[in-house]
Amino acid sequence: MKPVEVKQDIYWVGAIDWDIRDFHGYSTKKGTTYNSYLVVDDKVTLFDTVKHGFAGELLHRVHGVIDPAKIDYLVLNHMEMDHTGSILEVVEAIKPEKIFVSTMGFKSLQAHFPTDDWPIQKVKSGDQVSLGSRSVSFVETRMLHWPDNMFSYIPEDKLLISSDAFGHHWATSERFDDEVDASELMSHCAKYYANILMLYAPHLRKLFAALGEMNLDIDTIAPDHGVIWRSDPGKILAAYERWCNQHFSQKALVVYDTMWHSTEMMAKAVANGIMEQGVSVKLMNLAVNHRSDVVQELLEARALVLGSPTLNNGILPRMGDFLTYAKGLKPSNKIGAAFGSYGWSGEAVKILTGALQEMKVEIVDDGIRHQFVPDHDALRACRELGVKVGQAVKASA
C-alpha cells in the first residue's frame, strides 16, 4: 500500500475498493477508488478522505510519505459518505490545525458528524490559502453533484483536484489515464456522468463558462474516483462539454421488458425499422440490463422508445424501476414513443407515453398496443413505428 507520486511532493494516498458492486443503485461492476491527495509543503495538507472501512488504507499510505500527525490542513471538497465515512478516524489521527469546507459543506458536515470541536474554516469561490511554496484556490461547484461540492486548484502545480467531477468508478492498480485502456476509461466516465451528473447539465454549462473566464492553467485533473488525468485532461473536459451541451449521436435506444415474449417481438420489430433507416439502435431488455447501464446508453441517444406489456393495469415492475431512475436524471431534448402487448385492459402504452411526456420527450407517435401475440400485421406496424423514429432521429441531426 504505497503512496503514488502525482507531482513533486504531491501524492495519491487514497483507497481501492475492489469489491463494491452496487453504489446506491448504480452498478459498479469493476469496483471503484476513493482518492485522497497529500501535499507536502510548509503546511502539510490532505485533500479529501475515504469511505468508512478504508481509513487504515489511507493512513497507511500517508505513513509512506510522512507521519499522519504532521498533517496541518484537511480540505473536504465533498461531504458524501464515500469521501467522509472515515473522517472521525482520520481527524483523530491527524488532529488538523484547520479543516477547509465550503459554506454548504459546513452545513452538510454538521448534519453528518459531531463537529463542534473541529477547527473548521469556511471558504468560498476565489478564496486562497497559502501552503508555503504553493497555494490552493477554491471554486465552489454547487450541485455538482451536491450543494457542498467544490474544486481545489493549485496553480503552482497546474493541478485541479476536482472532487467527483471528471471521475469514474473503476478499481485499478494503475493511477493515471495513460496507464489504462483508453476506450474502457471513457466508457466508465460516460457511465459516471450519466448516472451522477446528467441532471446537472445546465450547471455544468455555467461551470464551463466560469472556468473559461478564470482561465485556469491546468495540466492535471485529479478526481476523487478513478484514475488521474495527467496525459490528456483535455479529453475528459471535451467529453463533459459534449455531454452537458447534449450533442447526441444518431442513435436510438429501445428499452423494454416482456412477459411471454410478445413485447419482445414488438421491440425487435421496432429496432429493425430504426435500423432500416440507417440509424444505430441499441435494444435493451430490462431483464438482463441494469438500469445504470441503460442510462449510460441513454446519455448519447437521440431517441428513447419504451416497451412494456400491461400487468395488473400497469407496467412491469422493472420498467417502473427504470422510469423512476431515468426521470430523476432528467434526460433532455429526446424524441420517443411507446409500444406493448396486453391481454385485456392494455394501459401500459398510455402509462409509458405519459412517463415520456413527463420527461419532456417529444412524442413522435401515439404508440402501438397489441392484444396478446403480435401477428404479421402488428409486427409490420411496429417496424413502421421504428421507421418513423429513425426518420425523426435523422431529421433532428
Place this chain on the structure above:
Amino acid sequence: MKKYVCGVCGYTYDPAKGDSESDAPAGTAFEDLPDDWVCPVCGASKDEFEPED
C-alpha cells in the same frame, strides 16, 4: 405573495420568511429579489424557479 420552488434541488422560497443568507428580509417577494440572487441550497439562478402549485 407566491412561493417559488427551485427546479434543481426542490428548495422553496417563502416570501414570508425571506432569505437571511442573501439579506432578503421577511416580506420580500420573489420578483423583488435581485437578478443575481441564487438558490441558498444549490446555487441555481432565479430563472430555475417556478411558482408553487
